Amino acid sequence: xxxxxxxGARPSARRSKADVVDAAxxxxxxxxxxxxxxxxxxxxxxxQPSALYWHFPNKQTLLAAVSDRILAPSGLLPSxxxxxxxxxxxxIASRFRDCLLAYRDAAELVSSSLALGLVTxxxxxxxxxxxxxxxxPAPLAxxxxxxxxxxxxxxxxxxxxxxxADSLGALADVESLTPSGAAVGASATxxxxxxxxxxxxxxxxxxxxxQDRGTRKTRR
Amino acid sequence: xxxxxxxGARPSARRSKADVVDAAxxxxxxxxxxxxxxxxxxxxxxxQPSALYWHFPNKQTLLAAVSDRILAPSGLLPSxxxxxxxxxxxxIASRFRDCLLAYRDAAELVSSSLALGLVTxxxxxxxxxxxxxxxxPAPLAxxxxxxxxxxxxxxxxxxxxxxxADSLGALADVESLTPSGAAVGASATxxxxxxxxxxxxxxxxxxxxxQDRGTRKTRR
DNA sequence: ACCTGAACACCGTTCAAGT
DNA sequence: ACCTGAACACCGTTCAAGT
Numbered sequence: 181x182x183x184x185x186x187x188g189a190r191p192s193a194r195r196s197k198a199d200v201v202d203a204a205x206x207x208x209x210x211x212x213x214x215x216x217x218x219x220x221x222x223x224x225x226x227x228q229p230s231a232l233y234w235h236f237p238n239k240q241t242l243l244a245a246v247s248d249r250i251l252a253p254s255g256l257l258p259s260x261x262x263x264x265x266x267x268x269x270x271x272i273a274s275r276f277r278d279c280l281l282a283y284r285d286a287a288e289l290v291s292s293s294l295a296l297g298l299v300t301x302x303x304x305x306x307x308x309x310x311x312x313x314x315x316x317p318a319p320l321a322x323x324x325x326x327x328x329x330x331x332x333x334x335x336x337x338x339x340x341x342x343x344x345a346d347s348l349g350a351l352a353d354v355e356s357l358t359p360s361g362a363a364v365g366a367s368a369t370x371x372x373x374x375x376x377x378x379x380x381x382x383x384x385x386x387x388x389x390x391q392d393r394g395t396r397k398t399r400r
Numbered sequence: 401x402x403x404x405x406x407x408g409a410r411p412s413a414r415r416s417k418a419d420v421v422d423a424a425x426x427x428x429x430x431x432x433x434x435x436x437x438x439x440x441x442x443x444x445x446x447x448q449p450s451a452l453y454w455h456f457p458n459k460q461t462l463l464a465a466v467s468d469r470i471l472a473p474s475g476l477l478p479s480x481x482x483x484x485x486x487x488x489x490x491x492i493a494s495r496f497r498d499c500l501l502a503y504r505d506a507a508e509l510v511s512s513s514l515a516l517g518l519v520t521x522x523x524x525x526x527x528x529x530x531x532x533x534x535x536x537p538a539p540l541a542x543x544x545x546x547x548x549x550x551x552x553x554x555x556x557x558x559x560x561x562x563x564x565a566d567s568l569g570a571l572a573d574v575e576s577l578t579p580s581g582a583a584v585g586a587s588a589t590x591x592x593x594x595x596x597x598x599x600x601x602x603x604x605x606x607x608x609x610x611q612d613r614g615t616r617k618t619r620r
Numbered sequence: 621a622c623c624t625g626a627a628c629a630c631c632g633t634t635c636a637a638g639t
Numbered sequence: 640a641c642c643t644g645a646a647c648a649c650c651g652t653t654c655a656a657g658t
Contacts, residue, residue: 194641218632230634231642239632288512291554295508295561319580320594326579327551327595330558334511334550341515359546360539374540375547382602414622438651450653451623459651 195225197235197245204246205283212344213285216243244298247290254279254303266380268310273328273376276303280336284344287336294333304329316387324383331375339368415445417455417465424466425503432564433505436463464518467510474499474523485534486600489527493548493596496523500556504564507556514553524549536607544603551595559588 203224222229236242280287293299311321423444442449456462500507513519531541
């Protein structure tokens with residue numbers, strides 16, 4: 181009963197790239213990132229580890245494909261309604277975080293794939309585009325988008341690490357607190373949005389100040 | 401000539417925890433994080449890998465000690481001069497990044513040690529304290545400090561990853577650009593400060609707005 | 621107190637060879 | 640086109656035993 185075929189894998193069908201990503205994503209969510217090994221993926225697929233190297237040149241590239249799949253839902257169009265630009269930007273950041281929260285250890289995985297340049301930061305581009313269309317100067321828009329992206333990844337990475345530590349019951353004396361000082365996971369979302377709010381506010385004030393100094397426009 | 405003792409390690413002296421951290425830090429800076437293995441550290445010390453487990457219970461704890469050493473210079477007192485609070489906060493963030501830039505792959509290492517809760521985020525506490533002493537409400541100060549910390553780690557992680565990729569000559573078609581759209585490493589520092597500026601500005605405006613709405617104070 | 625020696629249960633990757 | 644089988648050069652960790 182320990183055989184590979186007994187693990188739910190079809191015994192002798194051709195595997196596609198997508199199948200490999202499926203298998204890796206399943207292990208990631210059930211066992212966590214350290215268990216996403218080439219050998220475990222192969223085992224789930226009922227295949228030899230070396231078979232994976234026909235589909236992907238190496239493990240990093242495979243993990244980048246997994247990252248792309250995790251982030252796919254964030255590629256939704258920015259919904260060109262005329263809602264306030266700031267709400268749009270905060271909304272994109274929020275959807276970005278939701279994508280990461282959908283799978284265990286996803287923030288850590290995406291963070292390193294992105295740092296390695298193996299995945300395109302679509303959320304970052306989206307935020308910059310929205311800001312630019314809301315008349316934010318392009319360099320400022322790009323800095324804000326980059327700041328938000330790094331913040332979301334860092335915050336969610338830390339958040340998921342706490343979730344796992346808490347579920348293991350360990351963590352001992354280290355306080356598992358939310359940045360504002362509150363206690364548990366419900367306020368993690370509130371604190372997340374507060375951080376995003378700071379950055380968006382900083383961006384808004386920057387552009388307003390620049391306009392005042394630049395064009396001496398409507399001053400009531 | 402491949403013997404352990406020939407590698408510059410004293411043959412038969414007792415090793416301290418600090419010696420182990422020294423060895424790990426040296427490998428980190430010269431070879432990078434993937435090469436910081438228990439076996440390589442032991443080799444540099446002229447010792448069996450199992451010997452390390454007398455000094456540290458496991459690899460994660462050892463790496464946390466390395467993280468502490470990397471961050472030690474950032475523990476400098478906030479220099480209680482009466483300089484504008486915002487300059488102080490940006491300065492702490494800047495010194496934090498300088499600590500990370502001092503060793504290869506340091507941001508990645510510290511990021512995961514910190515997420516695992518094995519290292520105390522001293523920079524974050526310092527920023528929150530400085531903000532609170534500058535009359536920023538405590539919850540806002542803590543959110544801002546957390547936002548800045550995550551931003552610094554994420555930004556520097558990405559920055560160091562680019563540095564290594566560039567030095568390897570690889571990276572191919574992926575553009576190695578700074579968030580604002582500029583080309584190379586000199587403007588990485590400028591862009592970093594711009595991001596910090598956004599967050600600090602957002603915090604300042606938040607507290608100013610709250611004061612206006614709360615106490616209806618001096619309005620000229 | 622500090623370390624050795626040997627083992628256990630793993631890794632990612634390569635490569636000739638099969639179908 | 641897709642995969643096997645076998646090997647290579649590694650990992651972190653444990654544990655009895657030495658000094």
